[in-house]
Amino acid sequence: MSGPSSKLFDVHHPQIAKPGKRLMTHIPLHFVRKKVAGGGRRSMEQSLNLTSMIDFLMVVVIFLLSTFSASGEQAVPKEVKLPSARNVQEMLLAPMIAVAGKDVYVDSKPAGSIVEALDAMEQGKTAVPTKLTDLETKLKYMKETWKSTHASDAPFPGMVVLQLDEKLPAFVVKSVFYTAALSGYANISFLVNKKGKGQPTEGGGAAKE
Amino acid sequence: MVPFIDLLMVTISFLLITAVWSSMARINASAQVPSNKKSDTEPKKKDKEPAVLHVRVSDKEKKFILQWQAGTKTEDIISLEMEQDATGKYPKLEEEIKKAYVSGQGPQNLSGDDVSWLQAEADDHGANKLNQAIIHVDNAFPFSEVVKVIDAIYMPRRFVCFVPKPQCCGKPDKSGKSADGCPQAADDVPAFNVAFSAN
Numbered sequence: 001m002s003g004p005s006s007k008l009f010d011v012h013h014p015q016i017a018k019p020g021k022r023l024m025t026h027i028p029l030h031f032v033r034k035k036v037a038g039g040g041r042r043s044m045e046q047s048l049n050l051t052s053m054i055d056f057l058m059v060v061v062i063f064l065l066s067t068f069s070a071s072g073e074q075a076v077p078k079e080v081k082l083p084s085a086r087n088v089q090e091m092l093l094a095p096m097i098a099v100a101g102k103d104v105y106v107d108s109k110p111a112g113s114i115v116e117a118l119d120a121m122e123q124g125k126t127a128v129p130t131k132l133t134d135l136e137t138k139l140k141y142m143k144e145t146w147k148s149t150h151a152s153d154a155p156f157p158g159m160v161v162l163q164l165d166e167k168l169p170a171f172v173v174k175s176v177f178y179t180a181a182l183s184g185y186a187n188i189s190f191l192v193n194k195k196g197k198g199q200p201t202e203g204g205g206a207a208k209e
Numbered sequence: 210m211v212p213f214i215d216l217l218m219v220t221i222s223f224l225l226i227t228a229v230w231s232s233m234a235r236i237n238a239s240a241q242v243p244s245n246k247k248s249d250t251e252p253k254k255k256d257k258e259p260a261v262l263h264v265r266v267s268d269k270e271k272k273f274i275l276q277w278q279a280g281t282k283t284e285d286i287i288s289l290e291m292e293q294d295a296t297g298k299y300p301k302l303e304e305e306i307k308k309a310y311v312s313g314q315g316p317q318n319l320s321g322d323d324v325s326w327l328q329a330e331a332d333d334h335g336a337n338k339l340n341q342a343i344i345h346v347d348n349a350f351p352f353s354e355v356v357k358v359i360d361a362i363y364m365p366r367r368f369v370c371f372v373p374k375p376q377c378c379g380k381p382d383k384s385g386k387s388a389d390g391c392p393q394a395a396d397d398v399p400a401f402n403v404a405f406s407a408n
Contacts, residue, residue, distance in 0.1 A: 050210060057217040064224035076233075083353040087363035087399060088234035126348045129407050161235055166353035170346045173355060178407040181240035188405070189235035192356055 075108075076163065076191075083166040084195035091161075095142060096191070097135070097176060098163040104135050104176070111138040117175035126171055129178035139183035160185040236359055238344075238405040260317035261341045262309060262401065264302075266291075266358055268347035273302050273358075275309055277317055293357075303361045310340070310365040310400045322368045324395040325378040339402035346406075355405075362403050368395035 024036045076082060077100040098105040102113045112134025120130045139160075146156060160180050164173060180188055260279035267274065271291040277284050287305055294300050313319045319340045342362050346355055370377035372393065379389025387394035 050214075054214065054217070057214070057221065061217055061220050061224070064221065064228065068224060068228065082233070083356040085234070085236045085356050085360040087360050088236050091233060091235055121348065164352050166351065166356075168352040169348060170350040170352065170355055171348035173352050174346075174348070174405075174407045177238075177240065177405055181407065186240045187237075188240055189237045190356060190359075192234055192236050194234040 080163065080165045081167070082163070082191060082193050085192040086195050088192060088194050089189070091191075092159065092189075094157070094159040094161050094189075095139075095185075096161050096163055097139075097180060099165065099168065099172070099176060104132065106135070106138050106142070109138075111135045114172050114175065117172045120175075121169065121171050129171065129174040131182060132175060132179045135176070135179045136183050139180060139185060143184045156184065157187065158185045159187040159189070161189045161191050163191040236356060236363070238359055238403055240404065240407065259319050259340060260313065261343060262306075262313070262317075262362075264306075264342060264344045264358065264362060266344065266346040266350060266354075268350045273299070273305075275305060277309075277313065279317065297357065299357060299361050302358065303364045306342075306362055306401075307365045313340075319400075320367070320369075322380075322395070324368050324370050324380055325374050325389070339398075340400055341404060342401035343404045343406050359403050359405075362401050363399040365400040366397055367400045369398055370395045 021036065024032055027033070077098070080098070080100055095107055096105075097111075098108075099114055102115055102118070104111045104113055112132055114132065116132060117130040120126060143156065162173075162176060162180070164176070177188060258279070260277045263274075263276040263278055263283075265274040265276065272288055273291060274288045275286040277286060286309055289301050289305055291299065292301055310319065314321045344355070344358055344362065346358070368380050370393075375391055377387070377393040377395060378391040379387040379394055381394035381397070382388045385394065
């Protein structure tokens with residue numbers, strides 16, 4: 001056979017080749033060929049048992065899905081480092097007052113600053129905590145909104161969570177706390193990181209009073 | 210088979226990437242401090258009201274002062290040094306708070322474990338009343354330390370049924386069910402409810 005048609009059926013033609021092992025077979029070393037061929041030892045090729053692999057993947061997926069929880073997570077600004085505590089309670093749905101730098105936010109919306117409290121601290125006027133005017137206005141407005149959107153006989157929960165940096169002086173904490181309490185939010189909690197072996201309770205504390 | 214494995218792998222990757230294990234929580238610090246004033250309209254209750262535990266934190270003197278207050282009468286229990294351990298806790302304070310709770314159940318009229326009561330007793334019953342602790346801190350004290358003190362006050366715990374028998378009775382067993390056979394077991398709650406004094 002000669003010509004182009006005979007080349008096509010040639011076993012040495014590069015496009016048509018007998019299936020088989022290719023890797024490392026061209027190396028002209030005896031021990032390599034022996035190793036590649038198996039050499040009486042365990043073969044280098046291993047088959048994967050698909051059934052057990054899928055079983056394993058299914059178990060992992062189910063475990064991750066069952067433990068997946070988005071509750072209790074809050075977006076915390078970079079500059080805020082939360083303190084840690086062990087005897088904590090589960091998070092609840094309540095307005096969040098955050099202090100980031102010198103700014104105050106209520107549910108991520110600006111609500112004044114803590115400058116008034118810091119100034120009072122510098123001037124030594126610390127006998128009474130400073131009332132943060134903008135924060136008070138915002139909280140009172142939220143309280144009125146809550147009342148207008150709920151039944152008239154429904155009791156106002158007055159719950160609020162404070163997201164404060166761990167280095168904030170107690171006077172500023174007191175000022176934010178005092179303002180929230182004056183605005184009608186008496187059930188106040190601090191946002192913390194859960195640490196070690198805590199005993200998280202669903203309600204507890206004042207919530208059950 | 211291959212698309213199925215691909216789907217599983219993508220799901221696992223997604224769940225692992227979005228998984229958050231550092232969950233946040235809250236620590237309660239109510240502003241609701243019970244008043245010492247007696248209401249005229251309120252019927253006379255039991256012989257004695259429970260005392261309030263005041264925890265005063267003096268940053269200047271590096272001391273904690275524990276005081277009982279029953280009505281207008283105040284008595285100091287102990288003054289202890291502000292000493293942290295390697296983990297940043299105040300172990301002495303935790304210990305003294307526990308002691309104060311245990312020893313205060315009789316003389317200070319504090320509520321202890323309360324795992325069985327009937328509806329008829331509800332009006333006179335103190336189970337729904339939480340023992341009160343009030344924390345007072347210096348103005349320059351950092352917030353992280355305030356939280357540590359509140360955390361220490363929440364250390365002693367008690368078992369309380371918030372609903373009467375037969376809905377709730379007995380302490381929870383290992384599986385969380387009532388050891389006395391009621392549908393609901395007593396709740397494990399902090400012995401003190403902490404109020405943060407802003408003044």
